[in-house]
Amino acid sequence: MTALRSVVDPKSPEFEANRAAMLAKLGELEAEQAKAVAGGGEKYTERHRGRGKLLVRERIELLLDEDAPFLELSPLAGWGSDFQVGASVVTGIGVVEGVECMIIGNDPTVRGGASNPWTTRKIFRASDIALENRLPVINLVESGGADLPTQKEIFIPGGRLFRDLTRLSAAGVPTIALVFGNSTAGGAYVPGMSDHVVMIAERSKVFLGGPPLVKMATGEVADDESLGGADMHARTSGLADYLALDEPDAIRLGRRIVARLNWRKHGPEPAAAVAPRYDEEDLLGVVPEGLKVPFDPREVLARVVDGSEFDEFKPLYGNSLVTGWARLHGYPIGVLANARGVLFSEEAQKATQFIQLANQTRTPLLFLHNTTGYMVGQNYEQGGIIKHGAMMINAVSNSTVPHLSLLIGASYGAGHYGMCGRAYDPRFLFAWPSAKSAVMGPQQLAGVLSIVARAAAESRGQKYDEDGDAAMRAAVEGQVEAESLPMFLSGRLYDDGVIDPRDTRTVLGLCLSAIHNNPVSGAGFDGTGFGVFRM
CATH class of the missing domain: 3.90.226.10 (2-enoyl-CoA Hydratase; Chain A, domain 1)
Incomplete structure (x- = not known):
């Protein structure tokens, strides 16, 4: 397997600021x-x-x-x-x-x-x-x-x-x-x-x-x-x-x-666990406080997966989504991790093929969320972003291997669905304190409402109330921000808990152990489905 190499500098001002915000x-x-x-x-x-x-x-x-x-x-x-x-x-x-x-x-x-x-x-x-x-x-x-x-x-x-x-x-x-x-x-x-x-x-x-x-x-x-x-x-x-x-x-x-239950696990036994090569303490400083600042999810994986070893799948294609194979506490996993927020058609197709491969080999999937959703715009709509996003969501919906989801950054829009959000029944879903989830970002949502209201006023021939617009935008941004925070979402049981980033490996390991009380099966593994479609 390929060992991940970390470039995080725990002594840098950026890292220290991130760490202070997380603490x-x-x-x-x-x-x-x-x-x-x-x-x-x-x-x-x-x-x-x-x-x-x-x-x-x-x-x-x-x-x-x-x-x-x-x-x-x-x-x-x-x-x-x-x-x-x-x-x-x-x-x-x-x-x-x-x-x-x-x-x-x-x-x-x-x-x-x-x-x-x-x-x-x-x-x-x-x-x-x-x-x-x-x-x-x-x-x-x-x-x-x-x-x-x-x-x-x-x-x-x-x-x-x-x-x-x-x-x-x-x-x-x-x-x-x-x-x-x-x-x-x-x-x-x-x-x-x-x-x-x-x-x-x-x-x-x-x-x-x-x-x-x-x-x-x-x-x-x-x-x-x-x-x-x-x-x-x-x-x-x-x-x-x-x-x-x-x-x-x-x-x-x-x-x-x-x-006296004579209880036995039905899933496969794990291999020997190997500690990551990098300190889990560093996870406090990996995620920037502002979610618009990108970060490399490989830095998270290097501190979570066994031996920091990760075989990346299609590393040069659709590279705002990282996919690949690893082990965690001895259990095999496939990983889908957002790298730069936006999901394009290439990322959706790559994810679809990868999910099929995981089902073929009966490998549980781990989704690391940091996405603002699927890309919008004329070129992307004409290029088929809807059908490609639907393809990814279809694959997630009908995958039968166990899914684990972890929200570490943004999880907005249909990207939340494609990355196996709560509605897609992951076996477990946890969040870091840095996570946020909503239909879209607060500024974008308030801006959309402002544009619609402005257009409605113009169609009626009325002068638009700029002061009222500013007040509306501030109120909407405040509401959406408050309702996208992890404690709010956890209070409504949209996740299974907000965890300390340093506990990530332990929490996921406990979840994988629980999952393997049952056999692990994959969609189409019994020979009744199609083979893997190359996307």
Whole structure:
């Protein structure tokens, strides 16, 4: 393989300015993520501890194998909304008894763990990841059910939570519920639809209707224990498969359940991993603060892929898109990385052929985004940019090898689609703090609106309001800028998390490992499709 050679000078003024800007963005990110870790705040955290209970992240830490990593997903869910950052639930991938599992834990310090609209969306995403990548699911349950003031946004779509549990089980993906406290109303169906259920004596309460509702509905007077206590479910209803003494015992039982799954990965084993030749710390200074300044994505690859080795495909053709082959933590990958922002017809055709080749060899694809979209203009339209862009988007849409997407710079317009944005179902999608994504850049969007408004005024024979135009452009630019930032997008679950650039290799390695729980297949690999078209 060909070793990449870095030309980055960590002592240059440009690098130091880039690094300082990235560290400032990371500081903002850490402050927002701290809000998720804080849960409902000190008052509710202390109240929870006063009841002799562990916090959700403490439960996860006990559940995981010693020193095992935990890839937390969507930690900023709900950011910018009326709900607590993190959406009152923690989701992520961790190793339990040597098995990679999807872990979903309610945070009872946030409104009793009640589910709001962002909670359900976050759990939907976790369930999708578990099903696609064949990850056993462990629910750490303690929830008062739906957040009633927002029930209109939860009740109808929220039924998918229970449907997903049954579909996981039908697909042979085990589901486990460890019930730490209340699991009431619709929440009772989480243990009710799980393959394995652990409850804690004198702690777990699982019922469709609590004492007040039962009295209102039937006139019957009953207490919590007789309606849904752990002992009752273990001895009478049979809902509980295991009765734990306390929280650590419930976690111990959960680990033993996983140990007895006889779980095996179905994907190919990785080769031995080789560290990159260049320091990952340098990734802080690779991306300029201004996204109009180009940078070479090979500098990123040199600090991410095994041995900094990269075999480039068509290096002299369509060179604003870098394509080629590498390994990452021992797993083979194909890479598509934007080099100069704009995608021309040559880049689209090159990408299409490369994606076909990856499917032929069953090689997962990594997309590194830094694109302003497909090129516009008379010559490019006449040259077929629409059909060539459509060709690339078609290839991405129908590729069946696993896709990973990482937004490191701009990701605008249809270029976001061609580079496998969220709507194209990459297995995982992460962003750096330097990323931005929107239909187009703020200045371009505001300028287009200005041109349209000016033309409309002229057609009516009216004098155009220049002061109003300036105010409109400033307002639109501000809005689009705010709505294209990674924390805003991550808050809406348009990615799986905003990560520190220095963690890129580790995060992608964890994702590739999770992906290989399932076999890797490629479109047309079974001989039913066409061969590779040369573009």
